[in-house]
Amino acid sequence: MSNIRFRALEHTVNRQPVKVIPPSNKVSDYFGINVFNKDAMHKFLPRDAYQAVMAAIDLGERIDRKIADQVALGMKEWATSKGASHYTHWFQPLTGTTAEKHDSFFEVSFDGKALEHFSGGALAQQEPDASSFPSGGIRNTFEARGYTAWDPSSPAFIMESANGKTLCIPTIFVSYTGETLDYKAPLLKALHALDKAAVEVCQYFDKNVTKVFATLGVEQEYFLVDTALFNSRPDLSTTGRTVFGHSPAKGQQLEDHYFGSIPERVYAFMHDFEIEAFKLGIPLKTRHNEVAPSQFECAPVFEEINLAVDHNALLMDVMDKVARRHNFKVLFHEKPYAGINGSGKHNNWSLGTNTGKNLLSPGGNPKSNLMFLTFFVNTIKAVYEHADLLRASIASAGNDHRLGANEAPPAIMSIFLGLQLSKVLDEIEKSVKDKKMSPEEKTALKLNIGKIPEILLDNTDRNRTSPFAFTGNKFEFRAVGSSANSSNAMMVLNTIVANQLNDFKNEVNGLINKGVKKDEAILKVLRQYIVDSKHIRFEGNGYGDEWVREAKKRGLNNITTTPPALDAFVSKKSVKLFEENGIFSHREIEARHEIMLETYIKKIQIESRVIGDLAINHVIPVAVSYQTKLAENAVALREIGMKPEVFSVQSETIREISDHISVIKTNVEAMIEERKKANKIVDAREKAVAYCDAVRTHFDVIRKHVDKLEMLVDDEMWPMAKYRELVTIR
Numbered sequence: 001m002s003n004i005r006f007r008a009l010e011h012t013v014n015r016q017p018v019k020v021i022p023p024s025n026k027v028s029d030y031f032g033i034n035v036f037n038k039d040a041m042h043k044f045l046p047r048d049a050y051q052a053v054m055a056a057i058d059l060g061e062r063i064d065r066k067i068a069d070q071v072a073l074g075m076k077e078w079a080t081s082k083g084a085s086h087y088t089h090w091f092q093p094l095t096g097t098t099a100e101k102h103d104s105f106f107e108v109s110f111d112g113k114a115l116e117h118f119s120g121g122a123l124a125q126q127e128p129d130a131s132s133f134p135s136g137g138i139r140n141t142f143e144a145r146g147y148t149a150w151d152p153s154s155p156a157f158i159m160e161s162a163n164g165k166t167l168c169i170p171t172i173f174v175s176y177t178g179e180t181l182d183y184k185a186p187l188l189k190a191l192h193a194l195d196k197a198a199v200e201v202c203q204y205f206d207k208n209v210t211k212v213f214a215t216l217g218v219e220q221e222y223f224l225v226d227t228a229l230f231n232s233r234p235d236l237s238t239t240g241r242t243v244f245g246h247s248p249a250k251g252q253q254l255e256d257h258y259f260g261s262i263p264e265r266v267y268a269f270m271h272d273f274e275i276e277a278f279k280l281g282i283p284l285k286t287r288h289n290e291v292a293p294s295q296f297e298c299a300p301v302f303e304e305i306n307l308a309v310d311h312n313a314l315l316m317d318v319m320d321k322v323a324r325r326h327n328f329k330v331l332f333h334e335k336p337y338a339g340i341n342g343s344g345k346h347n348n349w350s351l352g353t354n355t356g357k358n359l360l361s362p363g364g365n366p367k368s369n370l371m372f373l374t375f376f377v378n379t380i381k382a383v384y385e386h387a388d389l390l391r392a393s394i395a396s397a398g399n400d401h402r403l404g405a406n407e408a409p410p411a412i413m414s415i416f417l418g419l420q421l422s423k424v425l426d427e428i429e430k431s432v433k434d435k436k437m438s439p440e441e442k443t444a445l446k447l448n449i450g451k452i453p454e455i456l457l458d459n460t461d462r463n464r465t466s467p468f469a470f471t472g473n474k475f476e477f478r479a480v481g482s483s484a485n486s487s488n489a490m491m492v493l494n495t496i497v498a499n500q501l502n503d504f505k506n507e508v509n510g511l512i513n514k515g516v517k518k519d520e521a522i523l524k525v526l527r528q529y530i531v532d533s534k535h536i537r538f539e540g541n542g543y544g545d546e547w548v549r550e551a552k553k554r555g556l557n558n559i560t561t562t563p564p565a566l567d568a569f570v571s572k573k574s575v576k577l578f579e580e581n582g583i584f585s586h587r588e589i590e591a592r593h594e595i596m597l598e599t600y601i602k603k604i605q606i607e608s609r610v611i612g613d614l615a616i617n618h619v620i621p622v623a624v625s626y627q628t629k630l631a632e633n634a635v636a637l638r639e640i641g642m643k644p645e646v647f648s649v650q651s652e653t654i655r656e657i658s659d660h661i662s663v664i665k666t667n668v669e670a671m672i673e674e675r676k677k678a679n680k681i682v683d684a685r686e687k688a689v690a691y692c693d694a695v696r697t698h699f700d701v702i703r704k705h706v707d708k709l710e711m712l713v714d715d716e717m718w719p720m721a722k723y724r725e726l727v728t729i730r
Helices: 002-013 038-044 047-059 066-080 120-124 184-202 226-231 232-239 263-280 305-325 366-385 385-394 397-402 421-429 437-450 454-455 485-515 518-532 545-554 561-569 572-580 587-637 643-677 683-696 697-712
Strands: 084-090 103-106 106-108 114-116 146-150 159-161 163-176 212-226 284-289 296-299 328-331 344-352 468-471 474-478
Touching: 002 454, 038 047, 038 066, 066 084, 066 163, 066 232, 103 468, 120 146, 146 284, 146 561, 159 683, 163 184, 163 545, 184 212, 184 305, 184 344, 184 366, 184 485, 212 468, 226 232, 226 328, 232 587, 263 305, 263 328, 284 485, 296 305, 305 328, 344 485, 366 385, 366 421, 366 474, 366 485, 366 518, 385 485, 385 561, 385 572, 397 561, 397 587, 421 518, 485 518, 485 572, 561 572, 561 587, 561 683, 572 587, 587 643, 587 683, 587 697, 643 683, 643 697, 683 697
Parallel strands: 084 163
Antiparallel strands: 084 103, 106 114, 146 163, 159 163, 212 296, 212 328, 212 344, 284 296, 344 474, 468 474
């Protein structure tokens, strides 16, 4: 192993930046050239087919079979003109990655002639085998038929590789009996529920609003490591993180990496994957060094959520493929290295209307600001009511390492608003009483509301320690993990906001029916929501122990590990929420919970096996070999007449190594026994808890002593690339 380490280091020493030549100096010349977008559809589709697709995108109308055949023909002509020979339904199963099964356009006619053919049926639906995808027990293996169905709201695109091009058609994935087996379908349902609820609330203020859509901007953090070093670390290549590794002398303590000059090799990689992303219509805007060494970030401009989520999943795939050309491996794990910051996927969420209004941006008068406050306060109330479900939506084995680790938001769900907006809500709380408001009170309140644009402009601070922060005209959900599919968190967020808006509408209408004026009814309900949800608002340092104590007093949960966090997903409250809003059936909810638990179990199980293998078969043998060298040296010194104090350092080091080996061996054996016990448990929840509380607890103990050995054993003998080597880009 030590030979592998040093050969890997030799490979990295002379790496040179790969020369990248863009198709044009202007991104606008090639942006979206591999996307079947409106321009391409307008060119390749008949007018009625084009209009049908636009109606499906804008209004959710169904496309009949005849039109589907026309769309398929036009899509095939466009794709083959670009050099595509195959097509695939591109979907997002519950594995956490994307999936695709390629079919050729090539067919043989009845008279034996070769031709390219693509039908509306092939466009609209395919039948990938669902038996090997997670289903949570919904389907038995012998009957596990699944279907992918075309999602017209997300445009088809062409994926290029060195050896060909493939037409990719974004789809949902469902079982034969109709249950959803992917991330996209529930998200689409949540977006539909939100649209309906939000439009009805908008009607209080603007009758021209007929559609509300949620927007999303995804900031993607990631690490880069040289492929040679990546392949030299079995833990990194198997689990995505290093299970061992002593902190380097220089990590991120000088904070000199953040926004620093981008290394040339990294710059070339960024430029390359940006080109590929632009071709696919992914509107990347930002790139920079992040806080930790070898950590970086990219971010696009806002898009509608369904497209933004698809683009993020596609971007991760593109980054991974392009990285190979630059001898890099992209690490999306939330915590690939201990002791330095992990990575998140900050989800910037907002609401827009067909009239061009951002519902989370104040207007220029009290009426439009009341509209802003309505959606602003209802979002706060939704997060307060379903904080634990929101926590469950971002729970994972990887994110457990990151949340609350003095670098990311804590596991306690809270909302940061900034002092100015907090003051506005406090004023509303004091102003709107249960009694009928006087004209003077109404005037004073409306004047205060009318000041919001003035105080809000560039006056909403950022709080890195808040998991859910208002940042000007959007909420930033910072707690989402870097490897996650954003669909899960966004499905939950949009569902709880839709549900809250429905409750709000019912309460306001109830007051109006009792004779209360509309604006006064709205303010009375908002005031009550402000009072009810006050405990979720926190402006301070989320990293401090004081907040943990304060949050407990407020009744806010601090669920630090995944198995108990996932309980909220199947609570009576959540089941009622999902069923009433048409997102999941009870059966689907139970299945999702089962899948999330199984994923957690498998990831901890794999890490446990890797830890045992490396500790017993790599670390201990090397430690023993070095111990033997020390012992031989001590014996030789004694044989030539040296006094014991001369070789006391060798003797002390030998004892230290023995102590560490003993603890490592004992804990690996105990970990294996706990794993065997856990594997006998049938109930998924109990099994996950056993892996969390009994198996995983040995990880840190083993790591501590392995890392101590790393600092004792001769550097030339140590088998694994060290942190100082892994986090340095050459």
